[in-house]
Amino acid sequence: MKKLLDVNHLSVSFTTFGGDVKAVRDVNFTLNEKETLAIVGESGSGKSVTAQSLMRLVQMPPGKFTDGTIEFNGEDLIQKSEKQMESVRGQEISMIFQDPMTSLNPIMTVGKQISESLIKHQNMSKKQAHKRGIELLKLVGLPNAEARINQYPHEYSGGMRQRAMIAIALACTPEVLIADEPTTALDVTIQAQILSLMDDLKKQMGTAIILITHDLGVVANSANRVAVMYGGKIVETGSVDEIFYNARHPYTWGLLESMPKLEDDNKELHAIPGSPPDLLDPPKGCPFAARCPYAMKVCKNHMPEYTELSDTQKTACWLLDERAPDVEPPESAVAGGLKSNG
Numbered sequence: 001m002k003k004l005l006d007v008n009h010l011s012v013s014f015t016t017f018g019g020d021v022k023a024v025r026d027v028n029f030t031l032n033e034k035e036t037l038a039i040v041g042e043s044g045s046g047k048s049v050t051a052q053s054l055m056r057l058v059q060m061p062p063g064k065f066t067d068g069t070i071e072f073n074g075e076d077l078i079q080k081s082e083k084q085m086e087s088v089r090g091q092e093i094s095m096i097f098q099d100p101m102t103s104l105n106p107i108m109t110v111g112k113q114i115s116e117s118l119i120k121h122q123n124m125s126k127k128q129a130h131k132r133g134i135e136l137l138k139l140v141g142l143p144n145a146e147a148r149i150n151q152y153p154h155e156y157s158g159g160m161r162q163r164a165m166i167a168i169a170l171a172c173t174p175e176v177l178i179a180d181e182p183t184t185a186l187d188v189t190i191q192a193q194i195l196s197l198m199d200d201l202k203k204q205m206g207t208a209i210i211l212i213t214h215d216l217g218v219v220a221n222s223a224n225r226v227a228v229m230y231g232g233k234i235v236e237t238g239s240v241d242e243i244f245y246n247a248r249h250p251y252t253w254g255l256l257e258s259m260p261k262l263e264d265d266n267k268e269l270h271a272i273p274g275s276p277p278d279l280l281d282p283p284k285g286c287p288f289a290a291r292c293p294y295a296m297k298v299c300k301n302h303m304p305e306y307t308e309l310s311d312t313q314k315t316a317c318w319l320l321d322e323r324a325p326d327v328e329p330p331e332s333a334v335a336g337g338l339k340s341n342g
């Protein structure tokens, strides 16, 4: 399998009056061609900053890369000039956001927004770009594409705007599509449609996808691999099956436990008690230690190394050290998510 992205030791901070916010701390992951990698974690865990770093969209300053490399097809994106990045963005790596209204231009027709990148990057004539625009809108399942192409974003429903944004993002058939909470603002039925659309497009166009979400429920049916982020770090990574059936990090257990289950419709959702670490002064040890029911003394003072549990699963937790006591995951954390998806 071809490795498209290879992220090593990525660290990103923001300079603020209170000091440096260490938003992304020594993050490592790879993305292979034609796969969907989900990056999952609570709000503030560093998912969006990681995603924006891949496109070099983090505003600098106040942001800065403090360490690491982002190799895309063997070249480090961090070293590229802004001009070089312009040809990567949209053409090779594209991004869609949670709220299409903030990234679609409200005073330009959807058609013009699709055509722009085709004319700029693919040297198409206006006429060719218009024709391709209609094809793309049809591809993303927009009804009446011939008429819709001449409309403005506000004339679309939320789900239609999300489809239009996907069409724009895919116009130049990028190798990687980064989707940052692409369905959070949509109702559940439309969410499912958009996720299945992304999956179809991945199969048809061969685009690899990075799906950023706080919702493990979205992951079960849409991703091949999962990276679980907490406090600016990836604490566990594995295949979807490994994460749902054999998670070994207590934070992943907490996420699995907090997923709604079919059988407990009326029960209150389990929430992980406590709050995420202060990234101005992140803990020396495991970022989850303060909230972890199994935390030992070592957890607070030393960050655990990754333990390789399989070719695909890696977990950073002191419980995997041979000197640690045996701890079984809570019952509701095992395959909890898959049950809820029927």
Ligand SMILES: Nc1ncnc2c1ncn2[C@@H]1O[C@H](COP(=O)(O)OP(=O)(O)OP(=O)(O)O)[C@@H](O)[C@H]1O
Binding pocket: 014, 016, 021, 022, 023, 041, 042, 043, 044, 045, 046, 047, 048, 049, 050, 062, 063, 214, 279
């Ligand atoms: N411009 C900025 N200045 C200071 N801190 C920032 C800035 N942008 C992000 N951060 C901080 O970086 C950390 C990670 O934020 P990020 O948006 O990546 O989290 P997230 O996991 O994507 O959460 P969400 O789902 O809420 O976006 C947070 O603590 C956030 O406050």
